[in-house]
Amino acid sequence: MSLVLKVAAGVFLGILAVLFLRGALREYRESQHETRDETISHLMPDKIIASCGQPLKDTPASKNDPFREMYYQGKYGATILLSFHEFEKDRWALLSMYDVSDLNDRIGFVGSDGKRIVDYATSEEKLMALPCLGHY
Numbered sequence: 001m002s003l004v005l006k007v008a009a010g011v012f013l014g015i016l017a018v019l020f021l022r023g024a025l026r027e028y029r030e031s032q033h034e035t036r037d038e039t040i041s042h043l044m045p046d047k048i049i050a051s052c053g054q055p056l057k058d059t060p061a062s063k064n065d066p067f068r069e070m071y072y073q074g075k076y077g078a079t080i081l082l083s084f085h086e087f088e089k090d091r092w093a094l095l096s097m098y099d100v101s102d103l104n105d106r107i108g109f110v111g112s113d114g115k116r117i118v119d120y121a122t123s124e125e126k127l128m129a130l131p132c133l134g135h136y
Contacts, residue, residue, distance in 0.1 A: 040123040043133065044092045045070060045084055052132035061086045068092070074099065074129045078118075082130075097126050 045068055049055070056079065057071040066086040074080035083095040099118035120126045127134050 040094070040126050040133070043082075043094045048072075048082065048133065052130065067095075071100075072130055075131060077101075078129065080120075080130050097129070099129065 048070065052072055055070040055072050057069075059069045061068040061084075068084040068086065070082045070084070072080045072082070078099045079101045081096075081098045081100045083097075084092045085095050086092055097120040099120070120129050
């Protein structure tokens, strides 16, 4: 076999190896993303308390009000509000997760002067804001 054919075969095999590794890395990233989404979609108040400890404030649902709000100290000192809806007995859905650090009159905490709300919409944002969510 001539040297040119050996070099061509080596280049071809190298390209195939790079394409394979790139595809494998993409699959790994997608599976990690799905795992985070699954973790967030299965959040329930009792699991959060088990993972993150007692909240700063907790307004439990009642017979007439199926909504529950829990406040936690998040990463970097932010006050995080998690809102849930109980759609069946002991079956919950996470409605929203916000940084409400600047809305102090709502929860009775002292904080900064600005009035902003940060909505954590993606699984990555939620886990970054309150890392203990990924520990159960």
